Amino acid sequence: MHQENRLPRNGKEGAIYGTIICTLSVLFMGSINMIVAAGEFNGDVAMQMLITLPIFWVIVMVIEPVAIGRMAEALTAKLVSPTDSFNARIMFRTLFTVLGMSFVMTIVGVIYGNGFTTENFYHFIHTWPRNFIIALFLESIVIQPIARFAMVKMHEAQDRKTSPQTHTQIN
Template identity: 40%
Template sequence: MEFYMKLPRSKKEFALFMGIVSIISVNIIAPLITFFEAGFHLYVYRDVLIVLPLIWLSVIVVVLLTYIPAEKMTAKIVSKGDSFNAHIVVNILCTVLMMSVLLTVIGTWIGTRSVSWEPIQMFFHKWPRNFSISLFVEMCIAQPVARFALYRLHLRLDKKTNG
C-alpha cells in the first residue's frame, strides 16, 4: 500500500516528485558543500545563489541519467518481498552514490565556473563528505517531504475518485 500511496503513479507525478526532491536538495546540499569549501560567509552564499539554477539543471540531468541504473542496482540488492522502507533506503543509497560521484566533479566545475582537473584530482578527498551530506539530506529531508506530498495528493485523488 505504501508503494501505491507514497510513490509516483504517473509521469506527471514523477515530475512533481523529482521537482520537490531536487529543489529541496539543491537548496540545502549545494550551499552546505560550498560553505565547507569556502567558509560560512554571506558572500559565499550569494555566490552559491548565482549558480544555483545551473546546478539545479545539472541535478535534473544527472537524475534522469542515473534513474534506471539506480533502479537496476536496487533490484539486485532488495527482493520484491522486502519492506517499503528497505526499498526506499536502498534506492536512496544507490541514487545518491551515483549522483554524488558525478556531481562532485560537475558541481565543482559549475561552482568555480571553470573546467579543470582539480575536482578529479581531489575526488577521493571531497567525495565522502559530499556523499554524506547528500545522503542525510535525501533520507531525512527531501525524500520524506516529497513522499508526504505524494501521499496527500493520492489521498485527495482517491477520495475524489471514490466519491
Template identity: 40%
Template structure:
C-alpha cells in the same frame, strides 16, 4: 509497490516528485558543500545562489539520464520480493545518492569554479565522502520524506475526489 500512496503513480506525479526532491536538495546540499569549501558567510551564500539554477538543471539531467537508468538496473539485483517499502526506499536512496554524488563532486566543482580542470579528480577521495554524507542525510531526512508526504497528500485528495464522484 503498485498502489503505494507515498510514491508517484504516473509520469506527471513522477515529475512533481522529482521537482520537490531536486529543489530541496540543490537548495540545501549546494550551500552546505560550498560553505564547507569556502566558509560560511553571506557573500559565499549569495555566490552559491548564482550557480543553483545551473546545478538544478545538471541534477535533473543527471537523475533522468544517468542515475535513474543505472539504479533501475541495480535495484532488482539487490531487492527481494519480501523486502518492505522502507528497505526498498533506503536502497534506492543509497544508490541514487552514490551515483549522483560521484558525478556532482566532479561537475559541481567545475560549475562552482567556472572552469573545467583536473582539480575534482585530484581531490576526489577527499571531497566525495563528505559530499556523499551531506547528500545522503539531506535526501534521507529532508527531501525524500517531504516528497513522499506530498505524494501521500495528493493521493488522499484524489481518493476523496473519486469517492465523492462515485457517491
C-alpha cells in the same frame, strides 16, 4: 491491487516527486558546499548561490532521470526481491541514487569551482566522501520523507475528489 500512496503513480506525479527531491537536494547540498568552500556565509556567497543553484538544479534534473536513476533502479532490482518491504526498496534506491549523484555532482562542482586543473583529483578525493555522507543523511531523514509526504497528501486529495461523498441528514 494496493497502490503505494508514498510514491508517484504516474509520469506527472513522478515529475513532481522528482522535482521536490532534486530541488531540496540542490538547495541543501549546493548551499552546504558553497558555504564550506567560502569558509563563511556572506552577501557574496548568497549572490553566488542565487546564480549557481539554478544551474545545478537543471543539471540534476537532467542527470538523475536520464542516467543515475536508471542505474539505481537496475541495481536495486538485482538486490531486492518482489517480497521485500517498501523500506528495503527505498533504502537501496536511495543509497544507489545518492552514490551516483554525489559522485557526478562532486565532479561537476569541483570543475565549476576550480575550472579544469590538476588539483581537481585532490579536491574530489576529499570532497566526495563528505558529500556522499551528508547527502545520504539528508535524503534519508529529510528530503525523501518530505517528497513522500507530498505524494500522500496529493493522493489523499485525489481520492477525496474521486470517492462518492455520502451525506447524512438528521431530521
